[in-house]
Amino acid sequence: MDVNVPDARLMPDTxxxxxxxxxxxxxxxxxxxxxxxxxxxxxAAIVGTGSSYLAQIAITTMIFVILSASLNHVTGxxxxxxxxxxxxxxxxxxxxxxxxxxxxxxxxxxxxAAGLIAALFGFLVxxxxxxxxxxxxxxxxxxxxxxxxxxxxNWVDVTRGPMGIxxxxxxxxxxxxxxxxxxxxxxxxxxxxxxxxVLHRLTHSxxxxxxxxxxxxxxxxxxxxxxxERLKIESFVVATFFAGIAGAxxxxxxxxxxxxxxxxxxxxxxxxxxxxxxxxxxxxxxxxALFMIxxxxxxxxxxxxxxxxxxxxxxxxxxxxxxxxxxxxxxLGFVRRSFSRGWATIAGGTPVGWK
Amino acid sequence: MVFDVFFLQQxxxxxxxxxxxxxxxxxxxxxxxxxNVVNFAHGEVYTIGAFVGLMVITAMAPPLLAVVPLxxxxxxxxxxxxxxxxxxxxxxxxDEASQKSRAMREATLLSSLAVSIVTxxxxxxxxxGDMQGIPSGYLLQQPVAIGPIxxxxxxxxxxxxxxxMLGALQFLLYRTQTGLGIRAVxxxxxxxxxxxxxxxxxxxxxxxxxxxxxATAGILVGLYDGAISPHMGFAPGVKAFVAMVxxxxxxIPGAVACALLLGVSESIxxxxxxxxxxxxxxxxxxxxxxxxxxxxxxxxGRERA
Numbered sequence: 001m002d003v004n005v006p007d008a009r010l011m012p013d014t015x016x017x018x019x020x021x022x023x024x025x026x027x028x029x030x031x032x033x034x035x036x037x038x039x040x041x042x043x044a045a046i047v048g049t050g051s052s053y054l055a056q057i058a059i060t061t062m063i064f065v066i067l068s069a070s071l072n073h074v075t076g077x078x079x080x081x082x083x084x085x086x087x088x089x090x091x092x093x094x095x096x097x098x099x100x101x102x103x104x105x106x107x108x109x110x111x112x113a114a115g116l117i118a119a120l121f122g123f124l125v126x127x128x129x130x131x132x133x134x135x136x137x138x139x140x141x142x143x144x145x146x147x148x149x150x151x152x153x154n155w156v157d158v159t160r161g162p163m164g165i166x167x168x169x170x171x172x173x174x175x176x177x178x179x180x181x182x183x184x185x186x187x188x189x190x191x192x193x194x195x196x197x198v199l200h201r202l203t204h205s206x207x208x209x210x211x212x213x214x215x216x217x218x219x220x221x222x223x224x225x226x227x228x229e230r231l232k233i234e235s236f237v238v239a240t241f242f243a244g245i246a247g248a249x250x251x252x253x254x255x256x257x258x259x260x261x262x263x264x265x266x267x268x269x270x271x272x273x274x275x276x277x278x279x280x281x282x283x284x285x286x287x288x289a290l291f292m293i294x295x296x297x298x299x300x301x302x303x304x305x306x307x308x309x310x311x312x313x314x315x316x317x318x319x320x321x322x323x324x325x326x327x328x329x330x331x332l333g334f335v336r337r338s339f340s341r342g343w344a345t346i347a348g349g350t351p352v353g354w355k
Numbered sequence: 356m357v358f359d360v361f362f363l364q365q366x367x368x369x370x371x372x373x374x375x376x377x378x379x380x381x382x383x384x385x386x387x388x389x390x391n392v393v394n395f396a397h398g399e400v401y402t403i404g405a406f407v408g409l410m411v412i413t414a415m416a417p418p419l420l421a422v423v424p425l426x427x428x429x430x431x432x433x434x435x436x437x438x439x440x441x442x443x444x445x446x447x448x449x450d451e452a453s454q455k456s457r458a459m460r461e462a463t464l465l466s467s468l469a470v471s472i473v474t475x476x477x478x479x480x481x482x483x484g485d486m487q488g489i490p491s492g493y494l495l496q497q498p499v500a501i502g503p504i505x506x507x508x509x510x511x512x513x514x515x516x517x518x519x520m521l522g523a524l525q526f527l528l529y530r531t532q533t534g535l536g537i538r539a540v541x542x543x544x545x546x547x548x549x550x551x552x553x554x555x556x557x558x559x560x561x562x563x564x565x566x567x568x569x570a571t572a573g574i575l576v577g578l579y580d581g582a583i584s585p586h587m588g589f590a591p592g593v594k595a596f597v598a599m600v601x602x603x604x605x606x607i608p609g610a611v612a613c614a615l616l617l618g619v620s621e622s623i624x625x626x627x628x629x630x631x632x633x634x635x636x637x638x639x640x641x642x643x644x645x646x647x648x649x650x651x652x653x654x655x656g657r658e659r660a
Contacts, residue, residue, distance in 0.1 A: 081461060128646045135393065136645055139600045143641040146593070146634065154631040264593070268468060275465050305480075311472035318462045318469065319444050 038189050046182055055181035059253050061293045062185070062192040063246045068273035068289040069199050069282060070242035075271070076280035077203050078235035079215025081138040084145020085270050088240040090152055090262030092118040092247025097165040097257055098158070107172050111191075111248045118244025119237045121148075126236040130229055145267055152259040164258030171252045188249050195242050196286065202238065203282050211235055212280070276317045278324025287325055360503050365622045371510035371579075373618020374517040378572035379595030380602070380610040381524065382565030388541030388605045389561045392463045396437055396471035397569055398592025402585060403433050403474070404570025405577035406482060412493055419493060419578075423516070426574045427567045434566025438559055441470040478585040486582040495578045509579030516575060520568055521611070527564065528607075537561050541605065597641045602653050609653025616640070 046055045071085045092114040099110045129140045152159050159165070170179050171187045202208055213221040214231055222228045251257050269292065277288025292310070299309045317325070379401060386394045407429045408422050417425075445463045495509030528534035536557040539547040548554050572591070577583040598617055602609025617637055624636040644652060 129642075132645055132649050135604070136600065136649060136651075139596070140642055140645045142593075143597065143638040143645075147638040147642070150632065150635045150638070154629070154635075272465060272468075275461060279461065305476075307476040308473050308480075311469045311476065315441075315466055315469035315473070318466045 035193070038193060039186070042189070043182055043185060046185060052181055055185055057293065057297050058185050059188050059249075061290060062188045063249050063253075064270070064273065064289040064293050065286050066192050066195045066242055066246040066249070067270050068277065068285040069196050070239040070246070071270050072274045072277075072280070072282060072285035073199055073203065073211075073242075074235050074239035076274055076278075076285065077208060077215065078211040078232060080232060080236065081134070082141040082236070082239070083138050083264075083267050083271060084141035084143075084148070085239070085243055086262045086264070086266035087145035087148035088118045088122055088243040089247040089250070089266070090148060090257075090259070091121050092244025093251040093257045093262070094152060094159060094165070094247070095244065096248035096251040097168045100169055100252070101165060101167060107169075107252060108174070110252070111245060114248035114251075115241045115244040118247065119241035122237045122240025122243075123233065125240075126233045130232045130236075142264070142267075146264060149259055149263055152262065159259070162259065164256055165251075166256050168251045168255045168257070170255065171249075184253050188253060191245065191249060195245060196282070199238075199242065200282055215280075272314050276314065276321075276324060278326045281324065281326050284324050284326035291325070362623075362626070364504050364506070365626055366619055367504065367506055367510060369619035369622030370615060371513045371618070372622060373615035374513050375572045375576055376591060376595050376598050376618055377611040377614035378517055378520065378568045379591055380598040380614045381521075381607055382569040383595055383599040384602070384605060384607050384610045385537070385541075385561050385565040387599065389537060389544070389558050390442065390463075392442070393467070393596070394437075394442075394565075395464060395468040395592075396441060396474065397565070397595070398588030399471045399474040399478075400430060400433050400437065400566045400569040400588075401573035401576075401591060402478060402583075402588040404430055404573030405583040405587065406478065406585075407570075408574035408577060409487060409489060409583060412490060416490075416492075422574065423571065426570050430567040430570025431563040433570065434562040434564075435559055437467075437470065437566065438562040441467045442558075442562075475585055475588075482585060484585060486584045489577055489581050489583070493578055494581050496581065507579070509575070513575050513579065516571065520571065524564070524568070524607075533557075533560055537564075594637060597637055601641060601644045601651055603651030606651075606653040609651065613652060 042058050046058060067085065067089060071082065074080050074082055095117040096110040096114040099105045099113055100107070105113070125141075125144050129137060129144075132140055153161055155161070170177060171184060173187075177183075203211075210221070210226050210231060213224070213226060214228055218228050247262075250261070273288035273292045274285050275288070276291060277286070278284030292314075295313060296307075296310050299305075379397060382397055382400070383394065386392075386397075404426050408426050411417065411422055411425055442463060445466060495507065495512050497508045498505045499508050499511060500506075526534075528538060536547070536552050537560065539550070539552055540554050540557045540561075544554055547557070573583075573588070576587070576591070594617055595614065598614035599610045601613040601617075602611075617640065620636050620640065621633045624633045628636075
């Protein structure tokens with residue numbers, strides 16, 4: 001008997017996909033659906049209503065999708081609670097803004113440069129702080145986040161301090177300018193989808209499993225031959241890289257940035273997205289970002305009470321859904337069934353499991 | 356003269372700011388001790404203390420000494436309410452796996468944060484977002500000359516109040532049954548329950564005590580600075596949090612020492628740097644402490660101290 005095939009009696013029914021709708025078909029269907037929403041429904045709505053307000057929300061949502069997916073990578077998957085994520089978002093935004101306004105570099109250069117500069121800072125921060133555990137690491141990231149904010153606010157010669165940077169050129173690609181709302185949205189959406197795809201491949205791989213092992217018990221992971229220090233630093237660098245990318249997108253789409261966009265409350269908002277969506281679950285992070293951005297906008301009619309509503313919703317969702325809207329277990333099962341070859345079925349309809 | 360008079364004056368100002376941070380940091384430390392969770396709504400208790408103090412002053416114009424017990428009572432009530440709303444619901448899972456789970460702890464942290472957002476926004480609606488002035492009769496800004504140094508009367512009041520409250524706290528913790536309970540729960544919650552301590556009641560008491568200190572700090576700063584706003588709790592909250600972590604999370608003397616250190620270094624930093632950069636000193640101290648003394652300056656694991 002082939003040892004790779006698990007005993008059918010041990011497999012819960014719910015985990016076994018129906019034979020007619022195998023892994024590959026599902027994967028295709030889900031990918032198609034998500035892409036249709038991102039590139040069909042939303043642009044159609046933007047064009048249909050012609051509302052710049054709606055477009056702005058869609059762009060902001062996409063930027064926060066990148067941020068919460070990247071924070072989920074380090075906090076949810078690798079288990080390092082970071083509460084200074086907005087600072088790296090700020091570094092990316094300022095890097096892109098300064099490179100494009102002072103040196104006149106094109107978007108093709110500023111976008112990766114913003115990511116790399118943020119990742120470099122992430123690396124420098126990670127090196128000394130990786131020895132810290134749990135709450136100490138969280139507080140260190142808080143302190144570093146606030147330090148970066150203070151520097152952005154007070155280093156007036158470079159960052160123009162509280163006045164912020166104006167006139168950042170829009171996204172452009174080899175002569176094509178994203179100066180209409182729709183094109184701006186599409187450019188951001190393409191990059192956001194690419195970032196989430198990269199994070200998806202990282203998280204749902206053996207590498208992602210190593211990160212989860214690290215989160216559950218780093219001493220045990222160490223004894224199993226996983227290079228704990230290196231993995232922690234790598235996951236932090238990856239997360240800060242994507243935060244930098246998100247910052248560059250913010251700078252190029254809103255044309256104006258100021259230090260207040262990158263304060264502690266912003267970090268907390270990103271963390272809330274990850275927690276509301278479900279710690280450790282990438283679909284959850286995306287859903288959480290959609291929820292926490294769209295909800296306050298939907299509540300705008302209530303006017304001044306919307307922040308109260310946001311706080312109350314956050315509280316209720318933590319109270320009633322302690323594992324998040326798409327809990328990690330559910331999400332992993334879902335992703336593996338739908339997107340991964342690991343759950344592909346062989347002829348008889350029996351799932352193969354991980355090879 | 357070896358010491359500049361201005362320098363000494365800055366040190367004294369710094370010590371009084373440090374005392375305020377210390378009062379807040381003790382609340383953090385007590386609550387972290389018994390629950391193992393950070394209470395992010397502590398800054399809001401501070402703001403509530405200041406606003407209730409102002410309301411009482413404008414409504415009844417009582418003598419200053421009568422304001423303090425009232426603020427203490429308000430602090431206790433808000434602490435108990437906070438515990439009931441933001442913390443109790445998350446203690447329904449009592450099994451060991453949930454108590455150790457990271458997700459549960461982060462959920463509690465975020466729930467206190469959510470409650471603090473809601474509280475702050477409600478206060479914004481009631482009192483408006485602007486700074487509110489304190490009636491001049493109650494301001495603690497008269498200069499008092501001690502030798503060559505001029506000290507604001509507010510600093511002296513803050514010193515005296517903090518000293519009294521720290522003394523009372525030491526008495527409570529080391530000379531009473533309640534204090535024994537708090538120390539037992541903060542040492543080992545499960546063990547405390549096994550020997551018959553009512554852990555729920557102890558946790559509520561801890562919240563009440565910690566919030567009393569926080570609310571008093573709020574009204575003292577209000578009277579000293581002369582203006583209060585719904586956002587005033589954020590900065591001292593973060594500074595007190597930093598002091599707690601530098602002190603080693605569960606050590607009260609450590610938290611007090613680090614709070615004083617932060618206050619003094621901030622006010623000395625304003626002499627060399629512009630005031631915008633002074634926060635950088637606080638956070639660099641934090642990061643340096645964490646990197647070189649990962650358990651805090653007064654923590655248990657003092658292998659590098």
